[in-house]
Amino acid sequence: GDDLKVLCFFSPDCEHCKETGRKLGKINNLPDVRIVFADESSDLIPEFYKFTGLKAEHKVISLEEFAERFFIQHDVPGVLLIEKGHPIHLFDGTEGNTYNDSLFRELINLKETK
Numbered sequence: 001g002d003d004l005k006v007l008c009f010f011s012p013d014c015e016h017c018k019e020t021g022r023k024l025g026k027i028n029n030l031p032d033v034r035i036v037f038a039d040e041s042s043d044l045i046p047e048f049y050k051f052t053g054l055k056a057e058h059k060v061i062s063l064e065e066f067a068e069r070f071f072i073q074h075d076v077p078g079v080l081l082i083e084k085g086h087p088i089h090l091f092d093g094t095e096g097n098t099y100n101d102s103l104f105r106e107l108i109n110l111k112e113t114k
Helices: 015-025 042-052 063-071 101-113
Strands: 004-010 032-038 057-061 078-083 086-091
Touching: 004 015, 004 063, 015 042, 032 042, 032 063, 042 057, 057 063, 078 101, 086 101
Parallel strands: 004 032, 032 057
Antiparallel strands: 004 078, 078 086
16 A cells, blocks of 8 residues: 555665665565665666666755665665654665565565555
8 A cells, every 4th residue: 555665775886776676666565665775876776776676756955864864774775664654674785685586575565464
């Protein structure tokens, strides 16, 4: 339903971000996605969309603001699942908490069927 949203924190030139975006782009019942890009290499954003096939609105914010909101505790790629305004699950970085396609699909399907 409309209760679910996905907020992504990506750098347009980050390989892991592109791969994560591409995986998200392949999900049929994907909730509404918003992407926040840091303003470094924002000229690569069109290429990012082409590569990932994602249909998403995006916002470009300064690196400082991006760092403040996200980088202090986390690392890109960041994928935050939000239900009715409450964060449900955050995937971030490329280590243990990195984006996991099957877990993400499971989460959105569980929420969708409620």
